[in-house]
Amino acid sequence: xxxxxxxxxxxxxxxxxxxxxxxxxxxxxxxxxxxxxxxxxxxxxxxxxxxxxxxxxxxxxxxxxxxxxxxxxxxxxxxxxxxxxxxxxxxxxxxxxxxxxxxxxxxxxxxxxxxxxxxxxxxxxxxxxxxxxxxxxxxxxxxxxxxxxxxxxxxxxxxxxxxxxxxxxxxxxxxxxxxxxxxxxxxxxxxxxxxxxxxxxxxxxxxxxxxxxxxxxxxxxxxxxxxxxxxxxxxxxxxxxxxxxxxxxxxxxxxxxxxxxxxxxxxxxxxxxxxxxxxxxxxxxxxxxxxxxxxxxxxxxxxxxxxxxxxxxxxxxxxxxxxxxxxxxxxxxxxxxxxxxxxxxxxxxxxxxxxxxxxxxxxxxxxxxxxxxxxxxxxxxxxxxxxxxxxxxxxxxxxxxxxxxxxxxxxxxxxxxxxxxxxxxxxxxxxxxxxxx
Amino acid sequence: xxxxxxxxxxxxxxxxxxxxxxxxxxxxxxxxxxxxxxxxxxxxxxxxxxxxxxxxxxxxxxxxxxxxxxxxxxxxxxxxxxxxxxxxxxxxxxxxxxxxxxxxxxxxxxxxxxxxxxxxxxxxxxxxxxxxxxxxxxxxxxxxxxxxxxxxxxxxxxxxxxxxxxxxxxxxxxxxxxxxxxxxxxxxxxxxxxxxxxxxxxxxxxxxxxxxxxxxxxxxxxxxxxxxxxxxxxxxxxxxxxxxxxxxxxxxxxxxxxxxxxxxxxxxxxxxxxxxxxxxxxxxxxxxxxxxxxxxxxxxxxxxxxxxxxxxxxxxxxxxxxxxxxxxxxxxxxxxxxxxxxxxxxxxxxxxxxxxxxxxxxxxxxxxxxxxxxxxxxxxxxxxxxxxxxxxxxxxxxxxxxxxxxxxxxxxxxxxxxxxxxxxxxxxxxxxxxxxxxxxxxxxxxxxxxxxxxxxxxxxxxxxxxxxxxxxxxxxxxxxxxxxxxxxxxxxxxxxxxxxxxxxxxxxxxxxxxxxxxxxxxxxxxx
Numbered sequence: 001x002x003x004x005x006x007x008x009x010x011x012x013x014x015x016x017x018x019x020x021x022x023x024x025x026x027x028x029x030x031x032x033x034x035x036x037x038x039x040x041x042x043x044x045x046x047x048x049x050x051x052x053x054x055x056x057x058x059x060x061x062x063x064x065x066x067x068x069x070x071x072x073x074x075x076x077x078x079x080x081x082x083x084x085x086x087x088x089x090x091x092x093x094x095x096x097x098x099x100x101x102x103x104x105x106x107x108x109x110x111x112x113x114x115x116x117x118x119x120x121x122x123x124x125x126x127x128x129x130x131x132x133x134x135x136x137x138x139x140x141x142x143x144x145x146x147x148x149x150x151x152x153x154x155x156x157x158x159x160x161x162x163x164x165x166x167x168x169x170x171x172x173x174x175x176x177x178x179x180x181x182x183x184x185x186x187x188x189x190x191x192x193x194x195x196x197x198x199x200x201x202x203x204x205x206x207x208x209x210x211x212x213x214x215x216x217x218x219x220x221x222x223x224x225x226x227x228x229x230x231x232x233x234x235x236x237x238x239x240x241x242x243x244x245x246x247x248x249x250x251x252x253x254x255x256x257x258x259x260x261x262x263x264x265x266x267x268x269x270x271x272x273x274x275x276x277x278x279x280x281x282x283x284x285x286x287x288x289x290x291x292x293x294x295x296x297x298x299x300x301x302x303x304x305x306x307x308x309x310x311x312x313x314x315x316x317x318x319x320x321x322x323x324x325x326x327x328x329x330x331x332x333x334x335x336x337x338x339x340x341x342x343x344x345x346x347x348x349x350x351x352x353x354x355x356x357x358x359x360x361x362x363x364x365x366x367x368x369x370x371x372x373x374x375x376x377x378x379x380x381x382x383x384x385x386x387x388x389x390x391x392x393x394x395x396x397x398x399x400x401x402x403x404x405x406x407x408x409x410x411x412x413x414x415x416x417x418x419x420x421x422x423x424x425x426x427x428x429x430x431x432x433x434x435x436x437x
Numbered sequence: 438x439x440x441x442x443x444x445x446x447x448x449x450x451x452x453x454x455x456x457x458x459x460x461x462x463x464x465x466x467x468x469x470x471x472x473x474x475x476x477x478x479x480x481x482x483x484x485x486x487x488x489x490x491x492x493x494x495x496x497x498x499x500x501x502x503x504x505x506x507x508x509x510x511x512x513x514x515x516x517x518x519x520x521x522x523x524x525x526x527x528x529x530x531x532x533x534x535x536x537x538x539x540x541x542x543x544x545x546x547x548x549x550x551x552x553x554x555x556x557x558x559x560x561x562x563x564x565x566x567x568x569x570x571x572x573x574x575x576x577x578x579x580x581x582x583x584x585x586x587x588x589x590x591x592x593x594x595x596x597x598x599x600x601x602x603x604x605x606x607x608x609x610x611x612x613x614x615x616x617x618x619x620x621x622x623x624x625x626x627x628x629x630x631x632x633x634x635x636x637x638x639x640x641x642x643x644x645x646x647x648x649x650x651x652x653x654x655x656x657x658x659x660x661x662x663x664x665x666x667x668x669x670x671x672x673x674x675x676x677x678x679x680x681x682x683x684x685x686x687x688x689x690x691x692x693x694x695x696x697x698x699x700x701x702x703x704x705x706x707x708x709x710x711x712x713x714x715x716x717x718x719x720x721x722x723x724x725x726x727x728x729x730x731x732x733x734x735x736x737x738x739x740x741x742x743x744x745x746x747x748x749x750x751x752x753x754x755x756x757x758x759x760x761x762x763x764x765x766x767x768x769x770x771x772x773x774x775x776x777x778x779x780x781x782x783x784x785x786x787x788x789x790x791x792x793x794x795x796x797x798x799x800x801x802x803x804x805x806x807x808x809x810x811x812x813x814x815x816x817x818x819x820x821x822x823x824x825x826x827x828x829x830x831x832x833x834x835x836x837x838x839x840x841x842x843x844x845x846x847x848x849x850x851x852x853x854x855x856x857x858x859x860x861x862x863x864x865x866x867x868x869x870x871x872x873x874x875x876x877x878x879x880x881x882x883x884x885x886x887x888x889x890x891x892x893x894x895x896x897x898x899x900x901x902x903x904x905x906x907x908x909x910x911x912x913x914x915x916x917x918x919x920x921x922x923x924x925x926x927x928x929x930x931x932x933x934x935x936x937x938x939x940x941x942x943x944x945x946x947x948x949x950x951x952x953x954x955x956x957x958x959x960x961x962x963x964x
Binding site: 421 | 453455456457464465466467469472473474475476477479481482483484486487488489490491492493494495496497498499501504505507508509511512513514515516517518519520523525528530533536538539540541542543544545546547548549550551552553554557558559560561563564571574575586587588589590592593597600625626627629630631632633634635636639677678680682683707708709710711714715723725731732733734735736737738739753787788789790791792793794795796797798799801805807808809810811812813814815816820823824827828830831843844846867868871876877879882900928931932933934935936937938940941942945946947948949
């Protein structure tokens with residue numbers, strides 16, 4: 001081929017790169033591995049991830065749920081995972097119809113009117129929601145509950161640091177574990193939005209409807225964040241509680257933990273704000289013969305047309321993970337989503353009751369909860385969890401001191417439909433015997 | 438169908454309704470074990486006022502086989518890399534190895550929680566660390582964060598790092614006067630959008646008639662003193678290497694600014710030249726382009742940010758660092774051989790850009806790509822990618838207008854200048870190419886080239902399919918002369934014709950609704 005285009009050697013291909021910029025010698029990266037060697041290398045590294053192999057009660061924004069086998073089979077179809085953004089609708093109808101169904105399912109679950117084709121994850125979706133609230137209201141103050149996932153708030157802070165937006169945190173009640181409506185004193189006519197997470201970081205259900213009323217009284221928007229969307233199978237939707245923007249982490253919908261990603265951000269809002277949304281949108285369209293199809297639409301909001309005036313810089317989103325969520329939601333269906341949610345709530349209630357009854361243990365927060373709850377141990381939680389892991393092979397949850405230095409003995413426990421009663425009982429027994437000695 | 442079309446033929450294509458239109462009350466596609474704990478009345482767990490009232494009405498009820506047929510039928514409506522050449526310029530649609538998919542699904546990674554304690558996630562951190570090391574070598578830039586989830590996210594991160602660096606260097610007051618980001622007129626739209634997010638005002642640099650950055654215009658813009666930086670794609674979006682890159686970096690540095698490189702086109706450079714050696718300060722990579730992680734119908738991506746030692750303190754937190762080292766490299770990975778830690782103590786950091794550690798599954802695949810290729814394979818892939826683009830250039834130059842003389846790198850831009858005299862435009866040519874069994878190139882980008890067709894074959898196409906592609910394009914050029922109507926009405930072989938996108942945007946229908954309200958378009962406020 002080189003000869004056919006009149007070149008002598010591969011080096012001639014790079015003549016437009018000045019000689020002194022061309023790499024002399026080879027890259028100092030490893031030599032090529034065969035398939036057998038490569039798998040052995042990765043298997044060896046995977047074996048060192050001892051936490052992946054045992055019964056776990058760790059949640060806090062990433063959850064172990066049952067994933068129907070069909071999800072990964074459909075994800076592995078070449079036609080889905082080796083395609084790109086559907087720029088040519090005539091040969092991308094598969095992807096486009098999936099996204100249209102995804103948008104519909106997100107609307108149904110959240111109780112909202114429009115949803116986009118996905119964001120990177122829950123945390124960046126929240127940051128984009130804040131930027132959108134500023135665009136809609138032309139106001140610059142954001143008040144967030146401090147019971148929102150701490151990493152989400154860190155991401156929001158990074159995104160808004162040069163946008164002239166001020167993020168303030170309001171306190172949560174140390175008795176109930178929920179956001180104090182009185183602490184919203186800073187809420188005024190300069191406030192663009194109030195952020196609340198429900199179930200919140202401590203697993204407690206927030207009174208979203210009251211917070212919504214408080215925000216709306218001063219003309220601010222209410223942004224609801226959800227890290228555990230399985231809860232939507234049972235809980236009143238944020239839309240029904242008056243939310244203006246709903247963002248969620250979609251990982252619970254059929255996506256493996258995978259050390260934190262790729263996950264998928266869900267983003268939904270009211271019809272009247274559709275043109276202020278970030279990200280891609282798929283809409284219905286017809287050809288000359290009246291056949292229904294789907295296209296990327298309302299693109300004039302986006303970076304490739306509006307450049308610096310775009311509603312967001314996002315381009316590549318999380319298409320394949322949105323597909324996983326779509327397959328999950330459709331496979332579980334109406335009744336499966338209700339049953340999963342119910343099992344999570346029942347098992348968590350059972351575990352909470354048993355752990356709360358142990359000598360020296362208590363449940364510091366009184367608010368109703370879904371599948372996560374905070375436990376106060378008689379000893380340092382980090383130490384306790386470390387012993388649980390080493391001696392009993394159980395991951396007991398998250399030591400809250402990772403994010404809340406004033407809570408050394410508290411840890412966050414998550415129970416899902418994948419935790420059997422036997423596992424829960426063993427966990428309770430281990431907590432008892434470790435602290436008894 | 439015309440006889441010139443040899444690559445494809447017609448085949449059955451099933452119609453498939455929306456899942457909501459297929460739903461039948463009472464069907465289920467899942468099975469859970471029975472609840473094994475004592476059941477409490479649900480109202481005692483969740484007070485009634487917190488419970489859903491709509492019984493999830495509208496959510497589909499289907500069986501497992503319904504789900505499988507639904508998605509498999511829809512999948513057959515997609516074009517994909519596995520079906521054939523997918524020459525979308527600037528998107529690097531290369532083959533996605535199945536081995537990398539297998540690696541990402543190893544249970545020890547797939548079932549690992551991101552908040553698991555560090556001592557019990559050492560293998561996962563080692564993957565991140567090894568990938569950082571390889572990317573540092575490939576780019577010549579030693580400071581790396583793998584946290585950004587996509588290219589645009591990496592851009593935002595890089596630009597925020599530039600801003601934080603200048604704030605620290607000049608002090609807030611002086612830094613506040615440096616709020617201009619220079620961006621060439623050929624750049625991706627994400628560049629100005631990312632600059633805007635970081636509080637910069639964008640000034641556009643002209644390209645020369647040769648398709649390169651206009652140095653005089655750059656000097657003129659830099660003379661004003663408020664320049665914080667330049668965002669440059671290299672090779673640029675015209676597929677041309679910015680041969681004055683050293684001088685460009687010099688001018689910007691001289692003016693007190695920093696150089697950000699958009700790494701979307703790194704597939705032209707891996708193993709051949711390194712941005713760090715060119716004077717670039719910070720770059721993002723697209724693991725879903727250059728390092729073969731699947732595009733997934735629009736993501737997930739992964740957009741690592743790589744920077745100089747000087748900028749390293751500003752990278753997002755946490756960083757993944759190695760605290761002690763006994764062995765060396767991936768091959769020697771043994772029990773307790775190394776210890777990796779999260780480092781949060783970076784007071785100058787721009788902060789966190791994403792929860793947890795980024796799109797980890799993509800990092801596994803990218804490291805697998807680097808390790809299966811080895812140093813020779815990485816360079817050979819680059820050579821093949823550039824050779825393929827040059828071969829296409831050679832094959833099409835007689836029939837299509839090539840606006841720039843310089844030999845392209847891994848992608849080449851042609852225009853519809855000759856065909857438009859017959860009333861046939863780039864969009865029509867793209868649609869007709871579908872009839873020949875190819876995904877069209879990127880069209881109408883870069884914006885500075887009228888009727889642009891940006892063709893990037895990648896290394897994953899053989900001689901034979903390149904010839905088929907060239908022949909298809911030449912055949913279309915003949916059809917433009919002989920039968921322009923044929924092209925204006927293309928595609929003829931797809932299950933659906935060109936869709937009325939203007940009507941779709943005027944009256945957007947963005948979700949399915951039950952029949953009664955089905956016909957109501959959204960009341961979307963304009964503007």
